[in-house]
Amino acid sequence: xxxxxxxxxxxxxxxxxxxxxxxxxxxxxxxxxxxxxxxxxxxxxxxxxxxxxxxxxxxxxxxxxxxxxxxxxxxxxxxxxxxxxxxxxxxxxx
Amino acid sequence: xxxxxxxxxxxxxxxxxxxxxxxxxxxxxxxxxxxxxxxxxxxxxxxxxxxxxxxxxxxxxxxxxxxxxxxxxxxxxxxxxxxxxxxxxxxxxxxxxxxxxxxxxxxxxxxxxxxxxxxxxxxxxxxxxxxxxxxxxxxxxxxxxxxxxxxxxxxxxxxxxxxxxxxxxxxxxxxxxxxxxxxxxxxxxxxxxxxxxxxxxxxxxxxxxxxxxxxxxxxxxxxxxxxxxxxxxxxxxxxxxxxxxxxxxxxxxxxxxxxxxxxxxxxxxxxxxxxxxxxxxxxxxxxxxxxxxxxxxxxxxxxxxxxxxxxxxxxxxxxxxxxxxxx
Amino acid sequence: xxxxxxxxxxxxxxxxxxxxxxxxxxxxxxxxxxxxxxxxxxxxxxxxxxxxxxxxxxxxxxxxxxxxxxxxxxxxxxxxxxxxxxxxxxxxxxxxxxxxxxxxxxxxxxxxxxxxxxxxxxxxxxxxxxxxxxxxxxxxxxxxxxxxxxxxxxxxxxxxxxxxxxxxxxxxxxxxxxxxxxxxxxxxxxxxxxxxxxxxxxxxxxxxxxxxxxxxxxxxxxxxxxxxxxxxxxxxxxxxxxxxxxxxxxxx
Ligand SMILES: [Fe+2]
Ligand SMILES: [Fe+2]
Numbered sequence: 001x002x003x004x005x006x007x008x009x010x011x012x013x014x015x016x017x018x019x020x021x022x023x024x025x026x027x028x029x030x031x032x033x034x035x036x037x038x039x040x041x042x043x044x045x046x047x048x049x050x051x052x053x054x055x056x057x058x059x060x061x062x063x064x065x066x067x068x069x070x071x072x073x074x075x076x077x078x079x080x081x082x083x084x085x086x087x088x089x090x091x092x093x094x
Numbered sequence: 095x096x097x098x099x100x101x102x103x104x105x106x107x108x109x110x111x112x113x114x115x116x117x118x119x120x121x122x123x124x125x126x127x128x129x130x131x132x133x134x135x136x137x138x139x140x141x142x143x144x145x146x147x148x149x150x151x152x153x154x155x156x157x158x159x160x161x162x163x164x165x166x167x168x169x170x171x172x173x174x175x176x177x178x179x180x181x182x183x184x185x186x187x188x189x190x191x192x193x194x195x196x197x198x199x200x201x202x203x204x205x206x207x208x209x210x211x212x213x214x215x216x217x218x219x220x221x222x223x224x225x226x227x228x229x230x231x232x233x234x235x236x237x238x239x240x241x242x243x244x245x246x247x248x249x250x251x252x253x254x255x256x257x258x259x260x261x262x263x264x265x266x267x268x269x270x271x272x273x274x275x276x277x278x279x280x281x282x283x284x285x286x287x288x289x290x291x292x293x294x295x296x297x298x299x300x301x302x303x304x305x306x307x308x309x310x311x312x313x314x315x316x317x318x319x320x321x322x323x324x325x326x327x328x329x330x331x332x333x334x335x336x337x338x339x340x341x342x343x344x345x346x347x348x349x350x351x352x353x354x355x356x357x358x359x360x361x362x363x364x365x366x367x368x369x370x371x372x373x374x375x376x377x378x379x380x381x382x383x384x385x386x387x388x389x390x391x392x393x394x395x396x397x398x399x400x401x402x403x404x405x406x407x408x409x410x411x412x413x414x415x416x417x418x419x420x421x
Numbered sequence: 422x423x424x425x426x427x428x429x430x431x432x433x434x435x436x437x438x439x440x441x442x443x444x445x446x447x448x449x450x451x452x453x454x455x456x457x458x459x460x461x462x463x464x465x466x467x468x469x470x471x472x473x474x475x476x477x478x479x480x481x482x483x484x485x486x487x488x489x490x491x492x493x494x495x496x497x498x499x500x501x502x503x504x505x506x507x508x509x510x511x512x513x514x515x516x517x518x519x520x521x522x523x524x525x526x527x528x529x530x531x532x533x534x535x536x537x538x539x540x541x542x543x544x545x546x547x548x549x550x551x552x553x554x555x556x557x558x559x560x561x562x563x564x565x566x567x568x569x570x571x572x573x574x575x576x577x578x579x580x581x582x583x584x585x586x587x588x589x590x591x592x593x594x595x596x597x598x599x600x601x602x603x604x605x606x607x608x609x610x611x612x613x614x615x616x617x618x619x620x621x622x623x624x625x626x627x628x629x630x631x632x633x634x635x636x637x638x639x640x641x642x643x644x645x646x647x648x649x650x651x652x653x654x655x656x657x658x659x660x661x662x663x664x665x666x667x668x669x670x671x672x673x
Contacts, residue, residue, distance in 0.1 A: 003199060003201040003202070004200055004201035004403070005403065005406065005407065005463065007191070007194060023193035023260075024191055024256075024257070025187055025194070026187060026191065026261070026465055027200060027464075027465060029407055029409065029410045029464065029576070030409070030410040030636060032408070032572055033406065033465075033572060033576075036469065036568070036569065036572065037469065039467075040465065040468045040469040040472050041187060041465060041468050043185075044177075044180075044181075044468075044472070045264075045420055059126035061130075062141075063130070063132050063134075064128065064131045065132075069411060086200060087423040113518075135438035148467065148545075153459075153464065156458065156459040156467075157459055160459045162457065162459055163455045163458060163663065164452065164661060164665060165455065165664050166650060166664075167503075167664045167665045167668075167671075167673040168499050168665070168673040169448075169478065169481070169482050169498050169499060169502055170482075170673075171673055172451075172455070173475060173478050173479065174480070176458060176474060176475055176478070177471075178467055179459065179471070179476060180457050180458060180467065180471035180472070180475075183458070183459070183467040183471070184468055185462050186464055187464045189466070190464070191449075225664055225673075242664055275673075278600050278672060278673060279673075282671050282672055282673075283668060283670075283671050284670055285668060286668065288654065349422075371655065381428050391459070391460075394460075395459065395460040395461065395462075398460075398462070399462025399463060399466075399523065400462075400524075401448055401581070401583050401584055401587065402463075402523050402577070403463060403583070404580070404581055404583075404584070405461055405576050405577050405580025405583075405584030406576045406580060407580075407583050408580040408581045409579055409580045410586070411575040412579065417553060
């Protein structure tokens, strides 16, 4: 076990209508304190209207070593993008 | 199936090592390195040392200005100073977190600080003898820090760069409030103006030293530049700071304690005198005016807080046990 | 009873001294709280205590400005903060003693924030538009202070054996000064005595939840509202005021 309080990741919704975005980390002994600390550390300048805190150890992340297997196969599926298609001149709202 | 679903935060497992050539290719490709990317061990070690030293500087830097919170001469100034020193705690916090993505703990880094194995910026070993020093620190020390830090927003290590973006956003008010303090003093009573001049006289040269030794004496700079941890040389940044500051001093109506400062038309820059690093090396060795006080203050805070940190851990453990017992 | 400057409205049902009492409680608390910045048990707590201190200072500034306006002698927030001697300060003893122990800081904040929460809630519903406005904003701030104090009281009280003992000792040390918060004062808009039951009830609930005991000690005599203070306030003011007083008439 590492010494010191566990690490938490902080996500802030900057205004209603937007999703929460990762803003940084902090240390806290438990969830209640983590949420308060997040407020004090990351929203001192009106940065947010809602907060999430997540124990850093609970985050499941893809492996950078598997990046190619994970993400390269999408590269040749150009037909998923609208720009792939020819639109005859004069056609609108398509 | 790829078996690794690791964690980018406080990355427990070391990223695999990478040869310098492969790393150079990766940098050229993406320009950015993220936690758990393969990286040369030297890069990782350099980053940990640099980010930790930077974090230590932020939190030790709370002390010289904190010294005047209780005596701030107006309530408005008191509020500004409290918010400013509070920001520095935040900066330290962001930076420790960035270092933690490289597989080290904040607690360990603090130990290294407390036992003198890691350093902090020597500028904070100078005393704040008058209220004007708070102004001089904001204007010159935060000003120099900004010049150093803005390029780091594009540094090759993602978490460090992102921490610096946040820090730089907050820093801009620090320099302004310092400038405002000095401006008010230099347009105030003769005693106030003298106080301001004295502060600038004492803080000018140490501020120039914040950019580090001259390029010829800076053996690690080339490697850091190649790694994208450093974008500009010490001397370039120092020049940038002087160019920025000289016209501001004129607006303040204060003189900078260097008779050699003059505009050089040909270079398009201000010339300035040679920085005498003899004193700086003494300060780095631990013999500056405040080294011992700064460490004693920091260590006392840490040790006095141990029972509080332990209590919170114990309470959290009890809560977990209670929830599990109830389930 | 006083008349606000330049107005023909009827005299206000409270004194400028009363407002000064509210302001000085907040100012002196902020001064003590700001000591923690760079000394907290963990960096996150440096930020939290600084936020609380800043809220208190903000309340103090608005209230001092209002007290100055009510007084009608043209005194600004800084005149009142920096140019009064301790005999002219109206804060309670609870807030003026040193608080360099984290347990003491939390115990005091628990009492003081609970008191302020009840007080500001009452003032927010009061007849004076200015005080109601100030209190309406401050009531949200002190709710957060109270929450912070409560969470820490639970952790210290129900943490380790050491922390339990230290937190109990902190409560015991603060308790003699609690009663003064409720002593009636002349010209009050909200009678302090009317807050006693609610404040003590709420504090006691947190104390018990934290496995601690509500101290059974006799209250000190108090006297802050009349300008009679402990020896500590003089030192606090000497430090706070010296620079300002060393340069009469200067702007900062
Ligand atoms: Fe900073
Ligand atoms: Fe700063």
